[in-house]
Amino acid sequence: MAPDDQPGTLIDETITSFTGRGADLLVECLVTAGVQVIFGLPGDTGVMFYDALAQRTGDVRHVLTRDERHAAIMADAxxxxxNEVGVVEVSSGGGCTxxxxxxxxxxxxxxxxxxxxxxxxxxxxGSGALTEIDQIALFSAVTKWSARVDVAADIPGLLSEAMAQATTGRPGPVALIIAENVLDEGVSGLDLRSAPGRTTPRVPAHRPVPQVDEVETAAALIADARRPVLYAGSGVHxxxxANELLALAEKLSAPVATSIHGKGAIPETHELSLGVAGNNGGSPPANDALSEADVVLFVGTRANATDTNSFRSPPRSGVEVIHLxxxxxxxxxxxxxxxxxxGDAAATLRELVKKVAGRRTEPPWWTGRAARPEEFPPAPEGMIIPEEVVRQVAAVLGSDMTVVADPGTPTPNVAAYWTCTAPGRSVLIPRGHGPMGWAxxxxxxxxxxxxxxxxxxxxxxxSFAMASGELETIARLGLPICLIQxxxxxxxxxxxxxxxxxxxxxxGVDPGPIDAVAVAEASGLRALRAHDSEELREALRAFRNAPSPLYVDVTVPHMIDYLPPVPFWRDAVENGGARPVY
Structure with missing residues (x-):
């Protein structure tokens, strides 16, 4: 290595050998893979990794967070x-737990x-050392693959495998566990040809398709349908x-419903859009059309109880179901x-478009995305109903932005009342587990x-109480984020x-109040409390004109007084319906 070279840096990308520490090798392989951002915060066992990162700040950005859970959520979002691999770094003990x-x-x-x-x-x-824990066992419940690196020379190959596992088949988290002595271990003249390629691994890594006869069988079912409905989930994103889904829908004149994760799979302003289906934020047109369909094509969705209105939209009998x-x-x-x-959604839908003869379904069996019939009572003084909050944000800021939402009050209202005007995953809502403090x-x-x-x-x-530490992160980075509580x-x-x-x-449901405005201001954000729609609009206009960290606290009526778009709750109020099974 030349005297002026930084440890672990490849001066010429055509050189395939490496000399440096394990930590430098790890960073080099991440940079080579195209990783641009790493979320996390340092711990004792990761000091050498941070030292290596400090020498490559021009190649990869480290985002310092206040909590490891939040770092993982940032990488998730x-x-x-x-559609690239998000990267989070943690240390042993408290960090990995x-x-x-x-x-x-x-x-x-x-x-x-x-x-x-x-x-x-x-x-x-095995000595009972501080922070010792079996990390392979720890990560087994929340990753699809994990490995321990025992020698530094194995880093390129195992990182390549980790990236492949994360993006192949059903995507998911993977874990690479590296002892601090491996990070500090010296390597010399290591062949880097097993390192990940210079293009960041994206989803999907491969595009398999079903057997030809399976596609033909599905095409025949769809062609014979009188009331077909397409149901799109996150797999479309x-x-x-999106283009293939819309092409099939338009060829069939078949309406499209989505799960919350699939929201935006087609523009929700399109005449074939039914909006979100299911028992959390599901629209009546979507749930009704699915319950009346004779053929339903699920595309990249779990089709679980939440997505299908507890298996009523569509029902489990009396309907032909195709699940891609x-x-x-x-x-x-x-x-x-x-x-x-x-198979892969895009590749398989392309084959279906080729196989399915053009046809048109006739109204009135479905009506498109009909206007919602709900009429909400006016909010008490000093409050704004959640639907109005969502609609005002959309009206002032427009739809050309990314939306994130927490569980609870935000999720059904954003799912139902935020309209995606363009295809794509612009609305991010955590419906795998529905963890609070996510947004x-x-x-x-x-x-x-x-x-x-x-x-x-x-x-x-x-959710604010669980995640308010990251307000300082937003302020420190000066990000164009408007948070509505x-x-x-x-x-x-x-x-x-x-x-x-x-x-x-x-x-156990009534904690004491926290002054979110004071906390946000103390964290470095501009913050205010909006007491009515005009005050909310004024704050939003200021953000639109100069996007910078903003926190707006809005008091909303409780769900007991304002029924959100949750079909089973409406059934309980009107008919004494039983609690849904998720």
């Missing part, structure tokens, strides 16, 4: 917004995230299949007797993923369940 909460959502939602976790010195294993999914274990599993198609860190990941695109995040007071001074979703199904015995 980054991956959703780019804290990150689990963020990985659970990514695992359940099929999002490619790479966890790099440093570990105790190999010589300390992961595959980049990249994962063989998921295709058709919730609808016995359905036709499974295992604030997710906004960071989304903003860094698409730097020229503002982000609006819908959160609530319960819907405050009802309770854990509103659970309180509503107690109201409907536990005879109004409220318990």
């Amino acid at each position: 980054y991956a959703r917004a780019t 804290y990150v689990i909460g963020g990985l659970g959502e990514a695992y359940a939602s099929g999002v490619p995230v790479l966890v790099i976790s440093s570990d105790i010195h190999e010589s300390s294993r 992961s595959s980049g299949a 999914d990249i994962d063989r274990s998921r295709a058709g599993r919730n609808y016995p007797g359905s036709l499974p198609l295992v 604030i860190p997710a906004a960071v990941g989304a903003a860094l993923a698409v730097p020229d695109r503002p982000v609006v995040g819908f959160t609530a007071d319960g 819907m405050t009802n001074n309770s854990f509103g979703w659970i309180k509503m369940l107690q109201h409907l199904y536990a005879e109004k015995r409220y318990f």
Whole structure:
């Protein structure tokens, strides 16, 4: 190595050998793979990795977070917004255990995230050392693959395998565990030809298609249908299949519903769009059309109870179901007797478009995305109803932005009332596990993923308390993020369940208030409290004209007084319906 060369830096990209520390080699391989952003915060066992990062700040950006769970959520949102692998770094002990909460959502939602976790010195294993834990066992429940690096020379090959595992088949998190002595280990003249390619691994890594006879069988079912409906999930976004989905829908004149994860699979202003289906934010046109269809084509969705309005939209009998999914274990599993198609969404839909003869379905069996019939009572003084909050944000800021939303009050209202005017994954909502405190860190990941695109995040007071530490991160980075807090001074979703199904015995759902405006201001954001729609619009106009960190607290009526678009709750209020099974 020449005297002026930085340790671990390849001066000439055509050189395939490497000399340096394991930590330098790891960073070199990440840079070679095209990784641009790494989220995390340092711990004892990762000091050498951070030293290596410090020498490559021109090649890869490190985003310092306040909590490992939030770092994982940022990587998750980054991956959703780019279809690339999001990268999070943690250390042994508290770091790797804290990150689990963020990985659970990514695992359940099929999002490619790479966890790099440093570990105790190999010589300390089994000694009860500080921060010692079996990380392979720890990560097993929330990753699809994990490996321990025992020697530095194995880093290129194992990182390549990690990237491939994260993006092949159903995407998901993977973990690479590296002991601190391996990070400090010297390597000399290492062949780098096994390192990941210089293009960042994207989803999908491969585009398999079903057998020809399977596609022909599906095409025949669709061609014979009188009331076909297409149902799109996140797999449409992961595959980049929006054009193919719309082509099939238009060829059939078949309406399209989506899950929350699939929102935006086609423009929701299109005449064939039914909007979101299911029992959380599902529109009546979508649920009704699915319940009346004679053939339903699921595309890249789990088709679980939440997505299908507890298996009522569509029902499990009396309808032909075709389930296209990249994962063989998921295709058709919730609808016995359905036709499974295992393959990439875009590639398979292209084949279906070729095979299906053009046809048109006739009204009035479906009506498109009809106007919602709900008439809400005026909000009490000093409050704004959640639907109005969402609609005002869209009216002032427009739809050319990324939207993130927390569970609870934000999710059904954003799902139902935010309109995606262009195809693509512009709305990010965590429906794998529905973890509270997701939107604030997710906004960071989304903003860094698409730097020229503002982000609006819908959160609530319960979620704010779990994630407010990252407000400082937003301020420090100066990100174009507008956060809207819907405050009802309770854990509103659970309180509503107690109201409907536990005879109004409220318990454990009413924490004390927190002055979110004061906390946001102390963290470096501009913050205010909007008491009515005009004050909200004024704040939004200021953000539109000069996007910079903004926090707006809005008091909303509780769900008990304002029924959100949750079909089962409406059934409970009107007909005494039973609690849904998720």
